[in-house]
Structure formats: structure tokens, C-alpha cells
Amino acid sequence: MQSVTLFGAEYASVDAVRSLLSVTEDGGIVRVTGLGHTLLLPIDEDQQRATTDFNTVQLDTTRVQARTATYVNGTLHLPLDTLARGLGAQYRAGSFTVPAPSLVGVSSRAGKDTDRLVLDLNRDVEVLDEQRGGNAVVTLRGLKGEARKYTTRGAFVPSVTLARSGEDLTLTFPLTAASGLRVFKVVRPGSVRVVVDAGPGVPRTNPELLGRVTRPLVLLDPLTVQGVGRDITLEVARRAALLMTQAGWQVKVTRDSANTMKLDDKLVLTRQSDVYIALDLGRLPGAKRSGVTVYEQAGRSSAQLVNAVRTGSAKPPYAVLAVGNGGNSRKLSELLRGELKGGGVTASAENTTRILTLREAPQAALLMELGWANNAEDLAKLGVDDRLDVMAVSLARSVATYLTARANNNANLSAGGTP
Structure with missing residues (x-):
């Protein structure tokens, strides 16, 4: 880093530190932010006075006596020893270095309704926390540290595992359904503490999308067909919905014999x-x-966001729980046709682009034609209750199998969308 010497003290221009720090001027005060720290330095245009340690500067929340900022040929310059003191950098004459972020220590404390873990770092890093199935995972970006397992005296966090994940360090521990998770930093000059609280005493703040793993929504949409006698599509939908509901799945049907859901509500x-x-x-x-x-639906969705997630141009957190790809519908179609075949019914597979609701569905979506209204043989078969039972059972089993496999695959899902 290029510097100048003023009355025995080294100073660097704002331009020289912009790659590492954000520097702004406001009313005679320069604000320096970076590496998790905020420094406030008064600007003293008297260079000799600025280089003395009789100035009062603020390093995060602490006020100390140190050298402060000044102008050199009209350009703002900052004292390197003050920057190093506030940022936790290493400084000696002619050398200013920022140490690689590393884990200094781990400690824990057991509480009545909350257990606490404390990670001491030598400098600030980006921290991400998320729930993956039954575990809490805290990721510390770019942090160096030893992979190992720690045991604690806590009832809610009995053990934690530190592991390497590429360039990052991850902290993983079990998190029960009754426990919440809270992660925050305490930034001090020269060090940073990452505090992790877990237990029933911490409010739960899990993303609502995570509920989709254990409480998915199945929507059955029996279309109305006139002139065929009995209401075949509704009967199959009702029977399938009853089977799935009894098995614990959340199922909704878009109509009954008296009322049909409005299109906007259905969408x-x-x-x-x-x-x-x-x-x-x-x-x-x-x-x-x-x-x-x-x-199965062929082509693009009606929703721009769905298309963006499917093509990979958008990657919001937990996106896979909100938007599926074409493989989901294909997998469900294969399961359904397999169940039908086991019941003695042969079903063919085709693609379509003409159904609005299929284009609107972000996850697995199918249109199942039970037969043809102008085919006497099909209508005769659909007039037999056993045939309708095969349809309903096949539908219920295939959906249950699909959703169970999906829940297992998503049990360790990360916010980035990968198990």
C-alpha cells in the first residue's frame, strides 16, 4: 500500500484503501467501514496536529486517543496505525497487512431455556445461518479453522460439529422442532464474536417455505364434463382426496357437486x-x-420468476421448495402410470401446452384424462365403481410416493437449494 510520511507518521490516501474499505466524508468527520468495523475520524487540516495522539477518534463504539485524518495536497489521507488498531490489521513501519480470517476459539454456555455457542474470530466474515432438516447450519465464509467436534453441557445443543466446506467453515448441530435459532455478531477492535443461541427460549423464525417439506399442498381439479351421466371426474377426485387425507396429506378439491371454485381463486x-x-x-x-x-406441461411457464428459477438465471433462497423443474412432473407421471398399470389400466403419456393451470403450477402438474366422452367403451368402463377405485387409488399412491421421496430429498436442503 502506497503511503506518505507526515511528521514521522505513515498516512495512506483514500484511493489507496478503497479496495479494502468504504470511506465517506460528512461534516468534518470521515467514516471508515470495512471488515465488520466502523471508524470515525475527525478531519484536521493542520497536518502536524493531526499526527499527534491527542486527537479523539472512535473505533466502533470506543473512543480513544490516536492520530486522525488530514489533507495532503487536497487529498484526504488516513493514519495507518489508527486504521490497523480499529480494523484488527497488522501494522509496522512500511507494512500494513490484514490477516486471513481464522477461528481463534470456541466456548459454550448452558441456560435454562437457551444454550449459547460463542465463536471468537480474529476478524469479521460473512455469516449465514439456516435450518437443514433437523439440523441448524451456520456457515462462516472464507474462515480458516480446524474441523472437529465439540461437546457441551447444554440440554438443547449437546454437541456441535465444525467442518470444512470448500473455502468456508460450517458449524452444525441438532435443532429440535421446539427450538429457535438466533445468530448475531459482537464486533470489537481487533476481534469479532459470533454468538449462536438455540433452544425453546429463542423465537422460531424459520422461513415459511420450509413448511412445504412436511406440509405440501395437493390440489385436485376435477373438470366438469356434461352429457356423460355421472360426474366421473369429481368421483375420482373425491375418492383420491379421501385416501390422501386419511394418510395425513393436505388435499384440496376445486369443486363439489354444488359449487365450483372461481378461476382466479383456482389459479x-x-x-x-x-x-x-x-x-x-x-x-x-x-x-x-x-x-x-x-x-405434462411442455414449454415455458406463465410466470417469469418460475422460468428464471428453472433456467438458473434466478436463485432465491430455498427456491427448489417453491419452483420445480420439468423432471418433477415427469417423475409423477411415471409413478401414476405405473400404479395404473398395476391396477390393470394402461395409460399413455403426452405433452400439452393448452392448459392454463398447468402453465401456472410451479411444481409437479399433470392432466389426467380418464377416458373419452365420445367413446362408448370408455364410458362403459368408467360406469363401473371398481374402475374408478383403481383410478383413485393409483392417483393417491403415486402422489404419496412422489411427495415422500421429495421430502426425503429436501430433508437437508440448504438456502442455496442443494441438499
Whole structure:
């Protein structure tokens, strides 16, 4: 770092430190921020007086006597020894270095309803905290430290594991459903403490999206088909919904025999769903088709954010819980057709771009055609309760299998979207 000597003290220009620090002037005071610290230095235009230690400067929350800022040929300069003192850097004449961030020590304290972990660092780093399944994970970016396991006397955090993750250091420990997590820093001149509190005494602040792992929404949308006698799509939807509800899944059906959900309300639920399945009968005049067909959405979604996440141009936290890719629908389609085949029903697979609700669904979404309304053989088969039971059971089993596998895959999900 280039510097000048003023009355025996080394000073660096603001331009020389901008790559490391943010420097702003306001009313005769220069504010220096960086490495987790904030320094306030008065600007004294008398160079000789500025280089004495009779000046009062503020290093974070502490006021001390030290050299302060001054102008050299109209350019603001900062005293290197004061910067080093406030930032925790190493300074000697002709040398100003910032040490690599490293872990200095780990300590713990057991409380009545909260356990505390304290990580002492030599300087500030970026800290991320998140819940991955039944564990809390605190990531310290770019921090050096030894990978090891610690035991504590705490009832809520009995042990913690420090591990390397690329250039980062991670702290992992079990976090029960009744416990909250709080992480904050205490920044002091020359050191930083990262404090981690966990236990029932800490309010829970988990992202709402994490509830999607254990409480997904299944939306069944039986479309109305006129002129075929009984309401086949609604009967299959009701039977499947009953089976899934009895198994503990959250299921909603878009209509009953008397009321049909408005399109806008249906689209709101569709966008919130983890599984959306429309039930219909093929009914194209003059078409000579028959049998069961399972359709997947082809092409882009109606939502710009969904497309951005699927293409990787946007990566919001826990995105995979809100937006799935085309593979989700394909996997569910394969499960459904496999269950139908086990019940003696052969189903074909096709793609479609004509269904609005499929385009709106951010996760797995299918259209299941139970048969064709203008095919007498199909209608005869759908008039038999056993056939409808096969449809309903296949639908319920495939959805349950899909969601169970999805929950297992997401059990250790990170905010970045990877287990």
C-alpha cells in the first residue's frame, strides 16, 4: 500500500484503501467501514496536529486517543496505525497487512431455556445461518479453522460439529422442532464474536417455505364434463382426496357437486400447490380415440420468476421448495402410470401446452384424462365403481410416493437449494 510520511507518521490516501474499505466524508468527520468495523475520524487540516495522539477518534463504539485524518495536497489521507488498531490489521513501519480470517476459539454456555455457542474470530466474515432438516447450519465464509467436534453441557445443543466446506467453515448441530435459532455478531477492535443461541427460549423464525417439506399442498381439479351421466371426474377426485387425507396429506378439491371454485381463486391455489392434477375426459368431436392419457406441461411457464428459477438465471433462497423443474412432473407421471398399470389400466403419456393451470403450477402438474366422452367403451368402463377405485387409488399412491421421496430429498436442503 502506497503511503506518505507526515511528521514521522505513515498516512495512506483514500484511493489507496478503497479496495479494502468504504470511506465517506460528512461534516468534518470521515467514516471508515470495512471488515465488520466502523471508524470515525475527525478531519484536521493542520497536518502536524493531526499526527499527534491527542486527537479523539472512535473505533466502533470506543473512543480513544490516536492520530486522525488530514489533507495532503487536497487529498484526504488516513493514519495507518489508527486504521490497523480499529480494523484488527497488522501494522509496522512500511507494512500494513490484514490477516486471513481464522477461528481463534470456541466456548459454550448452558441456560435454562437457551444454550449459547460463542465463536471468537480474529476478524469479521460473512455469516449465514439456516435450518437443514433437523439440523441448524451456520456457515462462516472464507474462515480458516480446524474441523472437529465439540461437546457441551447444554440440554438443547449437546454437541456441535465444525467442518470444512470448500473455502468456508460450517458449524452444525441438532435443532429440535421446539427450538429457535438466533445468530448475531459482537464486533470489537481487533476481534469479532459470533454468538449462536438455540433452544425453546429463542423465537422460531424459520422461513415459511420450509413448511412445504412436511406440509405440501395437493390440489385436485376435477373438470366438469356434461352429457356423460355421472360426474366421473369429481368421483375420482373425491375418492383420491379421501385416501390422501386419511394418510395425513393436505388435499384440496376445486369443486363439489354444488359449487365450483372461481378461476382466479383456482389459479391462486394452483400457484401455491406442490402437486396439481386436473381430471378430465377427452371430448374432441369426431376424434377416434380412447383410453387413459396423462399429460405434462411442455414449454415455458406463465410466470417469469418460475422460468428464471428453472433456467438458473434466478436463485432465491430455498427456491427448489417453491419452483420445480420439468423432471418433477415427469417423475409423477411415471409413478401414476405405473400404479395404473398395476391396477390393470394402461395409460399413455403426452405433452400439452393448452392448459392454463398447468402453465401456472410451479411444481409437479399433470392432466389426467380418464377416458373419452365420445367413446362408448370408455364410458362403459368408467360406469363401473371398481374402475374408478383403481383410478383413485393409483392417483393417491403415486402422489404419496412422489411427495415422500421429495421430502426425503429436501430433508437437508440448504438456502442455496442443494441438499
